[in-house]
Amino acid sequence: GDSVTQKQGQVTLSEDDFLFINCTYSTTTYPTLLWYVQYLGQGPQLLLKVTTANNKGISRGFEATYDKGTTSFHLQKASVQESDSAVYFCALGMSNYNVLYFGSGTKLTVEP
Amino acid sequence: NSKVIQTPRYLVKGQGQKAKMRCIPEKGHPVVFWYQQNKNNEFKFLINFQNQEVLQQIDMTEKRFSAECPSNSPCSLEIQSSEAGDSALYLCASSLTNSDYTFGSGTRLLVI
Numbered sequence: 001g002d003s004v005t006q007k008q009g010q011v012t013l014s015e016d017d018f019l020f021i022n023c024t025y026s027t028t029t030y031p032t033l034l035w036y037v038q039y040l041g042q043g044p045q046l047l048l049k050v051t052t053a054n055n056k057g058i059s060r061g062f063e064a065t066y067d068k069g070t071t072s073f074h075l076q077k078a079s080v081q082e083s084d085s086a087v088y089f090c091a092l093g094m095s096n097y098n099v100l101y102f103g104s105g106t107k108l109t110v111e112p
Numbered sequence: 113n114s115k116v117i118q119t120p121r122y123l124v125k126g127q128g129q130k131a132k133m134r135c136i137p138e139k140g141h142p143v144v145f146w147y148q149q150n151k152n153n154e155f156k157f158l159i160n161f162q163n164q165e166v167l168q169q170i171d172m173t174e175k176r177f178s179a180e181c182p183s184n185s186p187c188s189l190e191i192q193s194s195e196a197g198d199s200a201l202y203l204c205a206s207s208l209t210n211s212d213y214t215f216g217s218g219t220r221l222l223v224i
Contacts, residue, residue, distance in 0.1 A: 032210075043116070043203050043215030087153060098143065098207060099168065102155040 002027045004092045006103030014111050019077040021106045023090035026071065032093035033073040034100070035064055039086045047088070048075070082110045115139070118204050118216035119186075125194045125223050133219040134186040137206030143167075144181050145213065146189050149201040161187065194223040 004025045013019060025031065030052050036044035048057035048064045050073065057064045062077045073090055085108055092101040115138040125131045137144045146158040159169035161181040169179075176195075181187040191198055201220050205213040 041217070043118075043205075043217045044213075045215070046212060049212065089153075089155075093210075098210065099145070099157050099160065100155075100213065105153040107153075 002029075002031075002092060002094060002101055004090055004101050004103045006090055006106055008106045009104070010107045010109070012109045012111065013080050015081055016079045017110075019075070019080045019084070019108065021075040021088055021090075021108075023073045023075070023103055024071055025073060025090075025092050027092060027094070029094065033064070033066055034091040034093055035062070035073075035075050036089045036091060036102075037086045038089065038105075044089060049093075080108070080110045082112050084108060085110045116204055116206055116214050116216035118202075118219050120219060121217065123219055123221045125221065127195060127223055128193050129223075130190060130192060131194045131198070131221055131223070132188060132190040133202055133221070134188050135204030135206075135216060136186045137181075137204070138214045141206035141208060141214070143207045144187050145205045145207070146179060146187075147203045147205065149203055149218070151200070155203075158189070191221075194221075196223050199223045 033050045035048040037047045038044040048059050050057040050066045055066050064075050066073050087105045087107045089105045090103040117136040119134050143162045145160040148156045159179050160167045164181050179189045199222050201218040203218045205215040207213045
């Protein structure tokens with residue numbers, strides 16, 4: 001069935017470090033791939049969306065690249081800030097009523 | 113500030129009690145979703161609506177949960193008889209007909 005996998009449960013970085021979060025997915029259709037960010041006490045917010053047509057999304061300094069060959073969808077940022085501390089979720093958007101399949105989340109802590 | 117308004121922010125119920133939470137979707141969004149997010153950050157899709165009609169729901173939702181999205185009134189999700197395992201963050205989201213959800217801040221339910 002359709003699924004998405006995030007293996008990094010927690011990542012701790014210092015300010016200005018490079019961020020890389022891996023996400024892989026499995027589906028038999030053409031999905032929309034999304035990254036959401038959830039700050040403490042809030043609901044998830046859409047960070048990036050990538051379709052199989054455009055392969056890459058960029059927003060707020062974050063970049064996600066879709067690789068059909070490895071069915072992966074990584075999130076990266078060149079230089080993280082303390083304000084980026086949050087939980088990041090990758091998600092698979094299916095055309096079937098647009099239900100999202102979420103990964104298990106990566107908690108990012110950025111130390112000053 | 114989320115454009116999807118969820119109330120109450122916190123809800124404490126005893127086992128067997130009814131628990132009801134409400135959601136006002138973003139204006140102009142015809143599709144409304146309810147998700148349950150547990151303490152491990154795992155998301156579970158519960159039900160979605162399009163213009164007051166149920167599109168899809170999981171088995172658990174059919175049996176113990178009731179939900180509706182009447183026109184000109186907030187959407188609601190009600191657990192008929194709360195169980196300890198229902199303790200979670202309940203997230204409402206709305207969208208147009210694509211994967212760009214807007215999430216609310218959630219209702220955190222504690223069943224004691």
